Amino acid sequence: MAARPLTPLAAAREAAGYTQESLAVTLKVERTTIGRWERGVQSPQPWQRRGLATALQISLDVLDDLLRRSLRQPAADITTVLISPSSSLVTLPAERTVHEDAPAPDADVIHAAIPRLRRALDRLDLPDDGPTRSPDDLHGEIIRASDDRLQSRYGNLARRLPDLIAELARAGQLGDAAGQRHAAALLTLALRAADGVAFKFGYLDLSARLIDLMRSAAQIAEDPLLLAAVAYVRTETFFATGDLDTAARALELAADHVPDLGTTSSLAAFGALHMRAAVVAGRAGKADLAADHLREARRAAGSVPEGIYVGTAFGPASLRIHELAVAVELRDPLGIERAASWRPPDELPAERRSHYFIDLARAQLTLGRHEDAHLCLQAARQAAPEHTRTHPQVRQSLSSLLRTHSAPSAGLLDLAAWARAR
Structure with missing residues (x-):
């Protein structure tokens, strides 16, 4: 059998005179970690890169280029909770696929x-004629759409969602009352995925319309957990207008109406609303209220495994990411240090991981750690390029970095050009 050619990172390691074992000892990591970096199934975390570049006797810019040339996106593993035609909750694993790293689409x-x-x-009540698949097939399509949103594959969503929404509108006009409620539940999640595109790409009017349609569909579905998801997403509208008091009231009211906290799905919805409310309180400068909401979210996360999805992902790792967001909003150095001591696991959805690094970059800027902020933005790009490139806080952070560097590095200039920051 012919030997497998060396990856760029493996070639750089051999050129520096290291075996995988000796480099692992130098960097104080497992040998298997070095192997995963070289195969492109995992990337070094920001705090590991400086030591790796030093060991290989290359610059951080060169290291970033080596990693980009061999990076593969890890497979996602989420659990989606949807409504079955019989209106009972079911739990299905999302389809596991490996997506090759690629630049964000134009x-x-x-x-x-x-x-x-x-x-x-416009035609939800008068959909075009066409085929309508079975409830199970449509269920599978929604799982794929939800996974695309969580993994920030917005190009996939933009291509597929218009036809899928039209098909779900047709499904809602067929069958008995239970089938129509099921179609409405699936339509709610399809509209949720569509909002992930509209909001990220600046169509705030369309986002607001999608949220209103989500609420209507969730009411037809008679599903209080989907109504809770609508309340979570609706916060985007209040963030855009700066109406934080109304956002807080809406989230607290929705949390009060989550039924049967003895089930995992209800606890996930309850916890997600409280972690969102904590960010709202943090943005309003209400540290005590933010702490109260985080306490409730932690209580829920103690009984919920990571990856339960009822319109939004919830679990212990998702909560840790929101804890950092709250600390950043409050400009709390101790909270930032405490939250930043943790790193999101690779199996967490890409959008969530990129959110963490985007917020951590803002935190590092607050603390004056400009190089670390740059490394965090690179990590966000590697985790979820489409999400990172469209995020306004990324452009703000990059603009701040460019202003503070009289001679920006090639890597920073490349990242800023890619994200269209000035």
């Missing part, structure tokens, strides 16, 4: 799909 591709999405929404 925004023009997504912008071109927006008119088709608007047209599908």
Whole structure:
């Protein structure tokens, strides 16, 4: 059998005179960790990169190039909780696929799909004629769409959602009352995925419309957990207008109406609302209230495994990410240090992991750690390129870094150009 050619990172290691074992000893990691880096199934965390570059006798810019040339996206593993045709909760694993790392798609591709999405929404009560798949097949399509949103594959969503929404609208006009409620539940989650595209790409009017349609569909589905998910997503509207008091009231009211906290799915919905309310309180400068909401979310997370999804992902790791967001909003150095001592696991959805590194970059800027902020933004890009490239806080952080460097590095200039920051 022919020997497998060395990856760029493995070649750099051999050129520096290291075996995988000796490099692992130098960096104080497991040998298998070095192997995963070299195969591109995992990337070094930001705090590991400086030591790796020093050991290999290369610059951080060169290291970033080596990693980008061999990186593969890890497979996602989430659990999606949806409504079955019989209105009982079911838990299904999302399809496990490996997606090769690729640059974020041209925004023009997504912008071109927006008119088709608007047209599908205009015709929800008068959908075009066409085939309508079985409830199980449509269920599977929603799992894939939810996974695409969680993994920030917005190009996939923009291409597929208009037709899927039209098909779900047709399904809602067929069958008995139970089947129509099931179609409405699936439509709620399809609209949730569509909002992930609209909001990220700046279509705030479309996002607000999608949230209203989500609420209507969830009411038809008669599902209080989907109504809780709508309340979570609706916070985007209040963030955009700066109406934090109303956002807090809406989230607290929704949490009060989550039924039967003895079930995992209800606890996940309850915990997600409280961790979202904690961020709202943090942004409003209400540290005590933020702490109260985080306490409730922690109580829920103690009984919920990571990856339970009822319109939004919840679990212990998701909560840790929100704890950092709260500390950043409050500009709390001790809270930032405490939250930043943890790192998101690779199996967490890509969008959530990129959120963590985007917030951590803001935190590092607050603490004056500019190089660490740059490394965090690179980590966010590697975790979820489409999400990172569209996030306004990324451009703000990069603009701040460019202003503070009289001679920015090639890596920083490349990242800023990629994210269209000035």
